[in-house]
Amino acid sequence: MSTLEIKDLHVSVDTEDGAKEILKGVTLTIKDGETHAIMGPNGSGKSxxxxxxxxxxxxxVTSGSxxxxxxxxxxxxxxxxxxxxxxxxxxxxxxVPGVSVSNxxxxxxxxxxxEAPKLRTWVKDVNGTLERLNLDPTFAQRSVNEGFSGGEKKRHEIAQLELLDPKVAILDETDSGLDIDALKIVAEGVNRFTEDADKGVLLITHYTRILRYIKPDFVHVFVDGKVAEEGGPELADQLEAEGYDKYIQAAKSAAV
Amino acid sequence: MTVVDTPAVAGAVETTKISSHLHPEGSFDVADHPVPTGREEIWRFTPLKRLRGLHQEVPLDGGSFKVDVQPAAGVTAESVAADHELRGASGLVPHDRISARAWAASDAVFLVDVPAELATDEVTTIALSGTGNEVASAGHLVIRAGNFSRSTVVVRFEGTATFAENVEILVGDSADLTVVYLQDWADDAVHHSTQHAKVGRDATLKHVAISFGGDVVRNDTTAEYAGPGGSVEMLGLYFADEGQHIEHRLFVDHTAPNTKSHVTYKGALQGEGAHTVWIGNVLIRKVAEGIETYEENRNLVLTDGCQADSVPNLEIETGEIEGAGHASATGRFDDEQLFYLRSRGIEEDEARRLVVHGFFNDLIRKIGVPELEDKLTSTVETELAKNVLKGLPA
Known part of the structure; x- marks a missing residue:
């Protein structure tokens, strides 16, 4: 059983003109077995x-929990x-130059x-995971992310997800910059992770494309540091058809 | 100083001897090298007061070293007379006062001689352990690798001393020589080393300088080529602690066509007053067409209060080359690297350790002397334990 609960979260960053609030009260609950997609335009505060x-x-974090x-x-x-x-x-x-993926x-x-993983099973686990993500076994000898292609970096992130086996995974635009084949490989990795019933996923994405391969239980539309609308998978289809304009306009008129 | 009557057009004509702006002519006569004041270009980074008089008049007649020599089979390593024919054969001419004084004071030469065509994986080791720094001493080492030979020579320093030396490295035609200078001095040693290599036709020299200990360590290493096709790789690894001054001055003189030089020095600094200096000079002479050179210095500053000076210089007298470049970067721990590692559950200390090991790992692997790799990795670990892994602000 695991639940990630975000309540009325306010977050700011330091800029030259002082602190700037990016998240303006985000509330989200991810229970185990649930996959939540957060969608929104650039600069809405998803990352x-x-x-x-x-x-x-x-x-x-200025307030919230x-x-x-x-x-x-x-x-x-x-x-x-x-x-x-x-x-x-x-x-x-x-x-991280000079530090091998394997290390x-x-x-x-x-x-x-x-505790250290058991050597024999660990090597098998690593090799199996890399292979399923279509990463060459020599990949483990390379320095972490150094000289990796965009697709290799993302697949390496998913390899870590599978091997470290967390309770809740936050995937920050893991789909961006991937061609369709790489996207499928990455999505398969995420789906293997969620086969275990007690895993939660927060999938952050700009595009609906990845949602053809990873089925969300809930979709949240993020605009201007807040959740502007929530719904089921059908909301993603609606966004695909209509885009974010409606929400951006609404946020603008609310700000006036 | 001699005055030569030179026609005004001389500069436009290709002459065989062109003096570099980077390196003035040297001299064997101590009188030609006045006591430095610290304002001279070559001395401006060095804490002269801490040289214990090496740069002044202090006698260089001590000899308090324990020496342990383990030559590879077929290699001779022994003391020979100061007037041995190989002394000076590298073309070393002292270009500072300490080097000139050490030249004058040396009453013997230690000669490591690798016969022609001997190829050995066995390492020749010379370990010097200093037993006191009250009396200064001078040394002269000649390493000769015969034509077509392949060998590795490791010179290791421990203990304490006030020591000035000249080192000549002669790499015969098509020879392949690795020289490792490992300074593992106690905290109060002062060491000034002037090294000059002459690299034969199609020969390969890998020169490695590793500096961990000592109060003031100043290495001045130069290389030139006796014929075309030679290749020099200079690798350096240094770790300066509180109050330590570690200075490496390098000069590769591309005197022949189709030669290569590749310089990579990496250092870490920690503690108040830790100071490192890296000067990387390269001269490409008119005759040196088709050469390739790249020099690189990277410093990792681990705490406040450290200073890393890094000055690459490239002087080019012909454009007909394969490539020439340099890079220098000095930085702190990268917060993004630490965040990435920590976001995978790795504790902060461990994350820092990984980053520093990573920083040095590539270099340690390039040294290519397996016997040394583990020792270097563990020495880096020991250095890290002093500071990085405790009491640092997050």
Whole structure:
């Protein structure tokens, strides 16, 4: 059983002109077994939500709460959040030169589990996961994200998702920049992850394309730092047909 | 100083000897090198007061080293007379006072001689352990790799000393030589090393300088080519702690066509007053057509209060080359790297450790001496334990 509960979350970033509020009261509950899609135009605060929940130092939570199974996520350090069961697949994964994928995965797995994985099964798990994501076995010897193509970076994020096996995964535009084949491979990885009934997914995306392969239970439309509308999968179809204009106009007139 | 009557058009004519703006002519005569004041270009980064008089008049007559020599089979490594024919054969001419004084004071030469055509994977090791720094001493080392030979020589320093030396490296035609200078001094050692390599036709020299210890360590390493087709790779790894001054001055003189040089130095600094200097000079002479050169220096600043000076210089007298470039970057821990690693559950200390090991790993692998790799990795770990892994602000 796991529940990620975000309540009235306000987040700001420091800019040259002082603090700027990006999230203006976000409330969301992701129960286990649920896949939530967050959709919205550029600059609506989707990625800010992802990074704030993961604890990136750039973002300041000014009010509201985030809990995972009742535990206060905002009081945890970045690594504590991951060990508590949160995972963020990043839109722009970071290069770590000189650190091999294999060393990185093993170090992360050891940190998450609190003990080193059993060597024999671990090597098999890693190789199997890489293979299913269509990543060459020599991939494990390369430096983390260094010289990876856009598609390799995203598939590497999903490999981590499968191997680290968190309770709740936040996928920040994992679909952007992928061709249709890579998108299918990534979606299959996410679907393998959610086969276990107790997993929650928060899927952040700009496009509806990925929702053909990953079926959301709920869709939230994000505009100007808030949820503007919520609904079932049919809302995604409506967005595909109509776009975000209606919501952007509504937000603008509300601001006047 | 000599005055030569030169016609006014001389500069427009291709002459064999063109003096570099980067490196003035040297001299064996100590009197030609006045006591530096610290304002000279070559001395402006060096804390002269901490040189214990090496740059002044202090006698260089100490000799308090324990020396352990383990030559590879077929290699001779022994002390020979100061007037040995190979002394000076590299073309080393002192271009600073300490080098000139060390030249004058050396009463013997230590010669490592790799016979022609000997190819060995065995490492020749010379370990010097200094037993005191009160009396300064001078040394002269010659490493000769015969034509078509392949070998590795490791020179390791431990303990403490006040030491000035000249090192000559002669790489015969088509020879392949790796020289590793490993400085693992105690905190109070002062070491000034002037090294010059002459690289033969189609020969390969890999020169590795690793500096961990010492109060002041100043390495001045130059290379030139005796014929076309030679290749020089200079690798450096240094770790400066609180109060330490580690200076590497490099000069590759492309004196022959189709030669290559590739320089990569990486350093980390931690603690108040840690200071590193890297000067990377390259001269491409008119004759040196078709050459290729790239030099790179990267510094990772781990705490406040450190200073990393990094100055690459490229002087080009012919445009007919394959490529020439340089890069220098000095930075702190990358917050995005740390965030990425920590978002995977890795604790902050461990994340920092991974980033620093990653920073040095590529370089350590390039050294290509398996016996040294584990030792270097563990020395980096020891250095990290001093500072990085405790009490740093998040």
């Amino acid at each position: 800010t939500l992802a990074y704030s929940v993961a604890g990136h130092p750039k973002y300041t 985030v809990t995972l199974d009742g535990e206060d996520v905002l009081a945890m350090t970045v690594d504590e959040r991951a060990r508590a069961g949160l995972f963020l697949a990043m839109q722009y994964p970071v290069e 990185f995965l093993r170090t992360a797995k050891t940190a998450i589990d609190g």
